[in-house]
Amino acid sequence: MIFAVLLITGIAGAGMYVMKLRSDNATLKANQLKLETAIEDQTKLLEQQKQDFQAIMESNKKLNVLINTFKKDLQDLDKRFTKKNRDIGKLAIERTKSIERIVNGGGKNAARCIELASGAEHTEEELKATLKSEINPECPTLANPNYVPFQ
Amino acid sequence: MYHFNKIFALALIVFLTGCSIGGEKKIKIFSVEQPREKLNYEMPTPLQMEEIYWHIITSENAEEVFKKLEEAGIDPVLFGITDKDFQVLARNFAQIRQKLQETNNLLQEYKKYYEDTDNSK
Numbered sequence: 001m002i003f004a005v006l007l008i009t010g011i012a013g014a015g016m017y018v019m020k021l022r023s024d025n026a027t028l029k030a031n032q033l034k035l036e037t038a039i040e041d042q043t044k045l046l047e048q049q050k051q052d053f054q055a056i057m058e059s060n061k062k063l064n065v066l067i068n069t070f071k072k073d074l075q076d077l078d079k080r081f082t083k084k085n086r087d088i089g090k091l092a093i094e095r096t097k098s099i100e101r102i103v104n105g106g107g108k109n110a111a112r113c114i115e116l117a118s119g120a121e122h123t124e125e126e127l128k129a130t131l132k133s134e135i136n137p138e139c140p141t142l143a144n145p146n147y148v149p150f151q
Numbered sequence: 152m153y154h155f156n157k158i159f160a161l162a163l164i165v166f167l168t169g170c171s172i173g174g175e176k177k178i179k180i181f182s183v184e185q186p187r188e189k190l191n192y193e194m195p196t197p198l199q200m201e202e203i204y205w206h207i208i209t210s211e212n213a214e215e216v217f218k219k220l221e222e223a224g225i226d227p228v229l230f231g232i233t234d235k236d237f238q239v240l241a242r243n244f245a246q247i248r249q250k251l252q253e254t255n256n257l258l259q260e261y262k263k264y265y266e267d268t269d270n271s272k
Contacts, residue, residue, distance in 0.1 A: 063256065066252070074245055077242060089233070100205065114198055118251055118255065119195060119196075121197075
């Protein structure tokens with residue numbers, strides 16, 4: 001009788017142990033699946049962060065180039081007025097008509113530069129310009145993207 | 152009487168627990184990620200500048216310039232600046248244009264960053 005009770009208890013215990021093992025196994029499998037998904041998500045996130053970082057770097061570089069171009073444009077403008085101790089006032093007294101023509105041409109070019117800066121489309125002529133005689137000297141980098149100044 | 156009590160007790164149990172058979176329905180709460188609406192502004196309309204004409208007046212040609220203005224039916228009056236101020240004006244215009252270009256570029260970069268990729272969330 002005692003033996004039978006022990007046997008039954010043993011079998012029941014073993015059964016319960018197997019059930020527990022099965023339940024543990026299922027939990028571990030679920031955990032494994034969650035971890036794999038988490039790793040995949042993390043990898044995607046890292047990849048996205050890498051791409052974002054590259055995009056930010058590229059954008060910063062572009063804006064820095066633009067700001068440097070601005071500085072150069074302003075220096076060029078100053079040079080045009082003061083090159084070789086040039087005095088625009090005296091020149092205007094001596095050659096009034098030609099300076100008037102130059103000033104009006106410059107004004108027209110400057111106005112076009114403002115239009116382009118505000119988002120206007122380039123004309124075919126502006127895009128094709130590669131020679132110094134063809135460019136808009138007020139803002140060559142903006143108006144004539146295909147013009148490479150001679151260094 | 153004994154059977155009646157048994158049936159009564161059984162019925163009472165059924166009445167008291169009847170509503171809980173099948174259990175309470177569980178409320179499921181789930182969240183759906185709704186991406187932020189895009190701010191689809193059109194890019195600002197480009198400016199269209201009007202042409203102006205610069206007159207250069209010296210002590211020598213002043214009379215001739217005013218005479219020409221009168222002949223053309225324009226009031227013989229000019230708003231003048233000196234050669235130095237003309238340089239300042241040119242520089243100021245260049246700076247305004249650069250600021251405009253910088254702002255437009257920034258706007259495009261923001262648009263590109265937040266709308267071309269999946270960074271809009």
